[in-house]
Amino acid sequence: MKSVRGLSRRSVRRRTGRVLVEGPQGVREAVRFAPEHIVDLYVTTEAAHRYAEFVDPAREAGVLVHETSDEVLAAMCDADTPQGTAAVVDWSPAGLGSVLDTGPRLLVLLTNVRDPGNLGTVIRGADAAGADAVLVSEASVDVTSPKVVRSTAGSLFHLPVVTGLDIDETLAALAAAGIRRLAADGAGESSIDDSDLTGPHVWVMGNEAWGLEPQTRAACDEVVRVPIHGHAESLNLAMATTICLYASARQQRA
Structure with missing residues (x-):
């Protein structure tokens, strides 16, 4: 219990190279896309029956599945309601060089993003839009944070995520x-x-409160706005990013 609970701390996640995946969506996608990286899967007796669609395949794949009580699971997890299942997964970020070697056509680069829910939702939106990878600056929130992992709803295991990037060098x-x-x-x-x-491009997104740093904006090839037709002052970062990615996906698939 202590070792799993310890994954709520960044220092422990860095030392072990492991993340805590909570809830049926995230665990299901880990089983589907990265079963060989699952260290342990924890599930309550009730959830073992409810989520047999991925618990049984996990067992068949040789994953260590531990049945436990709601109280023990709650004590191990970061979420208030872990929904009966959680998994400890080995995870490491992709490298920028390996992403560029694939000839990507659609990327998103996040700079100074501080809200875990925003970062996780952007990863989920990028996955849905068919982006080739998500790039995250060193000044942004930790991708392996349990709140970020929960917000990705399993998309963390679907596409490359590069972290710890220097913005100037990356651009x-x-x-x-x-x-x-x-x-x-x-x-x-x-x-x-x-x-x-239509061509290969990256959307460069800024901080939730102040947007992009002037030097970052100046280093880009073009500055593009999402028009607001109503009276809203602005768009949420994750919402704006998803709109941009889908506009790109629509043109690239036309």
């Missing part, structure tokens, strides 16, 4: 790889409705 590497850098900003001179999104 330079993307340019060298022939990837257009689009800064998403409400003050952008061009609208997303009029932008050519």
